[in-house]
Amino acid sequence: MPMNSETLVKAPSLKVLKGTATSYHYSNQIPLSIWVRTASRILKHANSYASKDVQDQAFVLYTRFIDLFAYNLYRHPDLVRAKSDYQANKKTNEAKIYREYVQLRSKLPQLMEEAEKLGSALKLRYNEYQEKLKREETTPDRQRLIAAESRRPEPQLKSGRVFSDIELSRKLERLSDTSQSSVSGKRVSQLKYPEVPSTKSFEVAISGHENSIQVAPVASPLTHPAINSTEGRSPLRTIFLPSELINNFLDIASHNTQQGMETCGLLCGKLNRNAFFVTYLVIPEQTSTPNTCSTKNEEHLFDVIDQLDLFILGWIHTHPTQSCFLSSVDLHTQNSYQIMLNEAVAVVCSPGERFSKKLGIFRLTDPPGIATITSCGKSGFHPHPEKNLYVECYRISKENAKSGHVVIKKGLPYHLKDLR
Numbered sequence: 222m223p224m225n226s227e228t229l230v231k232a233p234s235l236k237v238l239k240g241t242a243t244s245y246h247y248s249n250q251i252p253l254s255i256w257v258r259t260a261s262r263i264l265k266h267a268n269s270y271a272s273k274d275v276q277d278q279a280f281v282l283y284t285r286f287i288d289l290f291a292y293n294l295y296r297h298p299d300l301v302r303a304k305s306d307y308q309a310n311k312k313t314n315e316a317k318i319y320r321e322y323v324q325l326r327s328k329l330p331q332l333m334e335e336a337e338k339l340g341s342a343l344k345l346r347y348n349e350y351q352e353k354l355k356r357e358e359t360t361p362d363r364q365r366l367i368a369a370e371s372r373r374p375e376p377q378l379k380s381g382r383v384f385s386d387i388e389l390s391r392k393l394e395r396l397s398d399t400s401q402s403s404v405s406g407k408r409v410s411q412l413k414y415p416e417v418p419s420t421k422s423f424e425v426a427i428s429g430h431e432n433s434i435q436v437a438p439v440a441s442p443l444t445h446p447a448i449n450s451t452e453g454r455s456p457l458r459t460i461f462l463p464s465e466l467i468n469n470f471l472d473i474a475s476h477n478t479q480q481g482m483e484t485c486g487l488l489c490g491k492l493n494r495n496a497f498f499v500t501y502l503v504i505p506e507q508t509s510t511p512n513t514c515s516t517k518n519e520e521h522l523f524d525v526i527d528q529l530d531l532f533i534l535g536w537i538h539t540h541p542t543q544s545c546f547l548s549s550v551d552l553h554t555q556n557s558y559q560i561m562l563n564e565a566v567a568v569v570c571s572p573g574e575r576f577s578k579k580l581g582i583f584r585l586t587d588p589p590g591i592a593t594i595t596s597c598g599k600s601g602f603h604p605h606p607e608k609n610l611y612v613e614c615y616r617i618s619k620e621n622a623k624s625g626h627v628v629i630k631k632g633l634p635y636h637l638k639d640l641r
């Protein structure tokens with residue numbers, strides 16, 4: 222018997238949210254240009270959440286943005302050159318990056334205020350939630366819930382950077398400080414999962430997401446639950462991907478494919494009730510080789526995406542001469558997408574006759590994938606001896622929802638934007 226879902230939508234504690242916010246992996250090995258772009262995306266996403274009143278996610282991303290500038294980016298080695306080019310009025314790319322860096326950094330005071338406001342509202346919601354839980358403590362349903370929850374291991378923050386309370390509050394002392402323990406109550410009203418097409422030609426690596434924590438937006442109880450999680454148990458919201466988009470992309474790529482050259486595209490979309498929907502296939506200006514494909518004129522590309530107010534949910538590319546996997550270069554590219562958005566995926570198509578596996582949907586594991594790639598300073602093709610750096614994240618069926626957070630579905634609307 223379901224209880225009143227409104228009373229049981231989980232309100233996460235600020236401690237959990239701050240932990241999520243600061244659990245990204247920072248490394249000076251990643252060029253400043255990528256960090257600046259990432260910061261700009263984080264801010265875009267945060268504003269988008271704030272405008273939809275998804276307070277917990279907005280808080281997480283504002284806090285992450287603040288953390289990135291206040292504790293990490295200022296010590297990036299690329300800053301020295303960038304700053305001197307900027308001050309000497311040089312027209313270099315470095316000078317441009319520095320200008321963007323300064324512009325973003327100048328938003329800090331305003332964003333700290335914003336995060337503080339959100340923090341107070343979330344704290345209030347959390348306290349109300351705790352009160353409701355207490356009131357329901359004696360009902361049989363509640364007891365059953367407690368019994369079920371006690372069999373579940375405590376949710377953990379993303380591994381690698383789990384901070385103590387002291388460390389957290391020191392890092393974010395400007396933000397309102399509450400340290401409440403995580404609660405076990407968990408109930409999100411569930412919608413039916415859309416159907417998955419029966420073309421199960423992909424082998425799917427099950428990555429054992431047994432115990433996901435669900436951080437639903439506090440605003441609306443009618444929401445898609447985050448069923449999946451990373452290896453470190455950060456929640457992964459579901460991404461819905463139109464199956465026609467993949468075929469459309471293969472048609473667009475076919476000319477290059479026949480010549481043995483790669484093609485790439487960006488998967489962009491919207492957040493709706495705590496799930497992502499890929500609503501745009503953007504084909505950027507690009508240069509390709511048989512083993513690589515890189516975007517050109519990125520400034521214009523990101524302008525277009527910003528104007529459409531889209532999340533970058535991942536990328537798609539062909540392997541005309543190679544089987545379906547993530548190369549070392551792909552791993553580094555994918556890392557830069559996952560830094561921007563936890564859920565971002567890499568879709569790889571190997572259309573060639575000789576490849577039995579034609580489609581793969583991948584993400585880096587976390588841990589160990591993200592940390593390993595973030596701290597790898599190499600570029601070009603190079604071996605990564607570590608295992609388990611990435612996994613498939615395609616959801617085989619609704620019965621196997623834990624198999625991955627990407628649902629391929631027929632008939633979802635999407636647009637094509639070809640910038641070439």
Ligand SMILES: [Zn+2]
Pocket residue numbers: 512538539540546547548551569
């Ligand atoms: Zn590739």
Ligand SMILES: [Zn+2]
Pocket residue numbers: 549553594597598599600603605
């Ligand atoms: Zn590497």
